[in-house]
Amino acid sequence: MAEKLSKILADAPVRLEPLADHHLEPLRAACAEDQEIWDIYPVSMLDENFDKAIQSFHNTSNWVRFAVINSGTDTVVGMSNYINPDQTTKVTEIGGTYIAPSVRGSGFNGIMKKLMIDHAFACGFTRIEFRVDTRNKRSMAAVLKLGATHEGTLRKNRITWTNYVRDTAVFGLLKEEWSL
Template sequence: MTPETLHVPLAAGPARLVPLAEAHREGLRAACAADTEIWPIYSTNLTGEDFDREFDTKLAGGGQRAFAVLDGDGIVGCTSWYGIDPGNRVVAIGYTYLAPHVRGSGFNFAVKAAMVRHAWALGFHRIHFDVDVRNTRSQAAIRKLGAKHEGILRRNKITWTGHIRDTVILSLLPGEESDALRAWM
């Protein structure tokens, strides 16, 4: 159980997750540009002049293992593992963006099912999600997975816009998956 064993190609239903690579740069740029209104509530910005710097950061790895998210052969977004703590068998899923045309279609369930199934198979026993308190759409989507609200970290992160955000913490333990998520697993 290492960051490398987490960062392998995954799939569920129509969603394919492949480790982010240089070949995904322009496809992800286009997918992220499909909704320029959403980025102010994200901690980082994957549009405009910020895109290349943030993409390069994701490629470099560090504490984040990023995926390109594909629907068929087309890139529709990205997601990542982060906060990877094999010793405590805890990992986070986040930095997720999905293009508007796949939102609300069940596609997010497929993405998360692939990741959750893989984390449980590796022996992780807690997945957490950290979301800007203003991002109510993501909070609702995560709750639909079966995740439980744990609390709010107040003023814990400064976003790319300079906003000092409060972060909602939600978590999922084995057996808490919603029926909707299990249907994709």
Template sequence: MVIPTLENDRVKLCPLDLDNYRLLEPIAFEKDLIYYSPSNISTPNHLKNYVVTAIEDYKTGVALPFIIYDKQHEAYTGSTRFGLIDKKNKVLHIGWTWIGHKFQGTGLNKNMKFLMLQYAFETLEFEKVEFRIDERNIKSRKAVEKIGATLEGILRKDKLMQNGYRRNTCCYGILKEEWPHIKETIFKFI
């Protein structure tokens, strides 16, 4: 599967690779940017390792990583990806998303998620898109609820965080048959 470029008037999602990841350094090192993530992007070396892992996952067919460009602000703002791609069951995850603090709450994430959901359901013809979020991350949980995702359950103490804490993970999902209604209501202005 080739990593597509997805874009609309607001955002452009391009393949994340070892040629462009350094454009994320001004954003990646912001304080508490990925506080609720088990990943580490806190130094140039950690960021590079994060990207190398994403590329390895792409090569094995389980991820499509993107760098995010905000057209309104003319700036690279973060990263996201499709991951845990299960071609047999036609299920994938949208996650590993981090956006610089000043770009949060600007509509960027909603535009991004629209492009990704549209691609997952309409181009790849997958049956389900999932999101996994730290139970404590109320801001991200509300964001996926606002785009129509349903809380399906909570995995207890399933992820080990950088500080040794074991987090509970909220599992959200959107089904293919729910997408037309979500597209016409929640995303009608995009």
């Protein structure tokens, strides 16, 4: 099932392409557009941390990674992932998402998530999870806007790259609830 997830998804102005080496330098530039946001991410994608993060990606086999492209400008503006897709339970998480400030607030994220959600459900998944640092109010609001349900908060469950011990809000979206 995970192999089926890795394909180009598009609905203007969003195009998701399986992350490849030719996306890395444009992704580095996109990540550098917001220096402050990385403090609320589990890992940093700035400066020398970018290379460390990419190396750790190569060592993780249970993620399906995408470069997020603004098809209007053919520019890499971020990344998103299916995390731990499990064909036995038919559950996957969508996360590790970053989009550049230039496309925030434009509906771009909603289109991107709709593409990913539609595709996961079409591939046989029946539940999608989102796990968000509770300090990231913008992401939590975006997930709720998709129709996901806040199912609880995991207290002090992850140490971020800044050594902050975060609380993680867990959201779930079932196939039968999906209507966007």
